[in-house]
Amino acid sequence: MSAQVRKRIVIVGLGAVGALAAWRLSQRDDVEVIGIEQYGKVHDRGSYAGESRVFRTAYHEGGRYVPMLQESRRLWRELEQQSGRELYLEVGALSIAQPDRVEMRTTLETVREFDLPHTLYDTEELRRAHPQHNVHDGDVGVLDHHGGGIRPEVSLMAALDLAEAAGAQLHFHTPVLAIEEEPGGVVVRTPTEAIRADTVVLASGSWSTRLDGRLRDLLRLQVLGLTWFMPTDIAPFLPERFPAFLRDVGPVHFFGAPSLDGYSIKASSNPTWPVARDVDEVPREYTRHELAKIGQQAKEFFPSLNPEPVRSSVHHCAYTPDRTPIVDVSESERVVTVTGLSGHGFKFAPVLGEWAARLATRPSDAGIDPHFSLAAHLDRLATVGAYRGGGH
Numbered sequence: 001m002s003a004q005v006r007k008r009i010v011i012v013g014l015g016a017v018g019a020l021a022a023w024r025l026s027q028r029d030d031v032e033v034i035g036i037e038q039y040g041k042v043h044d045r046g047s048y049a050g051e052s053r054v055f056r057t058a059y060h061e062g063g064r065y066v067p068m069l070q071e072s073r074r075l076w077r078e079l080e081q082q083s084g085r086e087l088y089l090e091v092g093a094l095s096i097a098q099p100d101r102v103e104m105r106t107t108l109e110t111v112r113e114f115d116l117p118h119t120l121y122d123t124e125e126l127r128r129a130h131p132q133h134n135v136h137d138g139d140v141g142v143l144d145h146h147g148g149g150i151r152p153e154v155s156l157m158a159a160l161d162l163a164e165a166a167g168a169q170l171h172f173h174t175p176v177l178a179i180e181e182e183p184g185g186v187v188v189r190t191p192t193e194a195i196r197a198d199t200v201v202l203a204s205g206s207w208s209t210r211l212d213g214r215l216r217d218l219l220r221l222q223v224l225g226l227t228w229f230m231p232t233d234i235a236p237f238l239p240e241r242f243p244a245f246l247r248d249v250g251p252v253h254f255f256g257a258p259s260l261d262g263y264s265i266k267a268s269s270n271p272t273w274p275v276a277r278d279v280d281e282v283p284r285e286y287t288r289h290e291l292a293k294i295g296q297q298a299k300e301f302f303p304s305l306n307p308e309p310v311r312s313s314v315h316h317c318a319y320t321p322d323r324t325p326i327v328d329v330s331e332s333e334r335v336v337t338v339t340g341l342s343g344h345g346f347k348f349a350p351v352l353g354e355w356a357a358r359l360a361t362r363p364s365d366a367g368i369d370p371h372f373s374l375a376a377h378l379d380r381l382a383t384v385g386a387y388r389g390g391g392h
């Protein structure tokens with residue numbers, strides 16, 4: 001196909017969704033891919049930042065996601081293989097809770113419904129198999145064998161490098177100021193240029209409300225923090241002996257990953273900050289009081305951890321009312337929107353990137369579940385109202 005008839009697709013935002021969409025689109029020879037990112041290549045301000053993301057297929061958020069997660073697992077492996085980088089550590093994901101807890105019940109439902117490879121533990125088995133954890137009386141565990149940790153920064157670099165090598169033009173340090181539809185196309189305005197496109201993929205995460213007014217009522221920003229602690233002995237917390245974990249006790253959701261730096265583990269608590277409307281309202285760091293509280297929780301769940309965090313960071317993520325991501329194409333088929341990943345979307349970013357690519361190239365037969373559409377989201381907004389916080 002000649003260069004003149006290639007469809008020009010501009011991706012706005014090269015974070016989790018944008019980078020993976022750039023990779024998927026750059027594999028097609030009938031499109032010209034342009035990516036625009038307000039900061040540098042793989043920066044520290046995106047919702048993806050923070051060394052690791054938990055990957056799970058046994059999914060308490062619901063069975064709807066399991067086929068997406070299985071396909072994502074395949075795509076993470078494909079990205080690893082194409083890039084030659086280690087992105088996905090399949091060390092397992094261990095969920096611990098009381099058996100009647102809703103997260104445990106729904107996780108086990110997906111295990112049974114999709115026949116997922118797993119190990120179940122009663123309290124004593126859990127204590128023997130995973131002695132790093134302070135297991136409470138009555139706790140049970142389920143180890144998702146296809147779970148583990150993904151390295152987000154390395155994954156984005158891999159996807160962006162491959163996209164560039166395949167001919168994508170990526171522009172960094174270039175904020176998009178506006179996206180305007182006009183007859184026959186879309187104009188993407190930056191401080192120095194007006195770039196014409198056939199289709200735009202809006203993948204601007206927490207900043208999306210600044211570019212699309214329709215999202216202002218729908219999205220809220222949840223502030224989310226990460227903390228790392230040092231154990232007395234790192235050996236039991238290295239990837240070969242320590243799965244990623246999720247722990248639910250009362251109002252506390254604790255989650256984390258094995259040591260990737262060789263001296264500390266990520267062990268973080270669910271957010272207690274109020275929701276925000278704009279990235280500028282998000283605090284840049286924890287207070288000492290907040291860190292001391294998480295340190296006490298870390299010590300309670302892992303007795304061998306020193307309760308002083310050696311590292312911490314504060315982030316944000318765009319949440320929809322029921323934490324379902326938005327995947328939509330406008331009536332004109334010119335603007336594809338993928339945002340609102342609601343604190344759990346990194347793991348299936350490759351599938352969302354592929355869906356964005358399909359919607360941008362062949363919207364009529366993209367085959368995306370209408371549950372993710374903007375119209376369905378607006379219906380749910382009318383029923384349940386905007387996200388109010390408390391999720392993780």
Ligand SMILES: Cc1cc2nc3c(=O)[nH]c(=O)nc-3n(C[C@H](O)[C@H](O)[C@H](O)COP(=O)(O)OP(=O)(O)OC[C@H]3O[C@@H](n4cnc5c(N)ncnc54)[C@H](O)[C@@H]3O)c2cc1C
Binds near residue numbers: 017
């Ligand atoms: C602390 C924390 C922990 C999490 N843990 C997990 C986990 O364990 N497992 C999991 O699956 N998910 C997890 N998530 C969720 C997941 O990381 C996010 O949902 C995901 O990264 C969001 O991807 P995104 O592409 O929508 O946004 P981002 O990754 O933030 O990307 C948006 C990009 O768009 C750029 N941009 C925005 N506006 C403009 C503009 N006007 N012009 C140009 N560029 C622009 C931004 O700079 C950014 O690079 C977590 C999130 C957080 C914050």
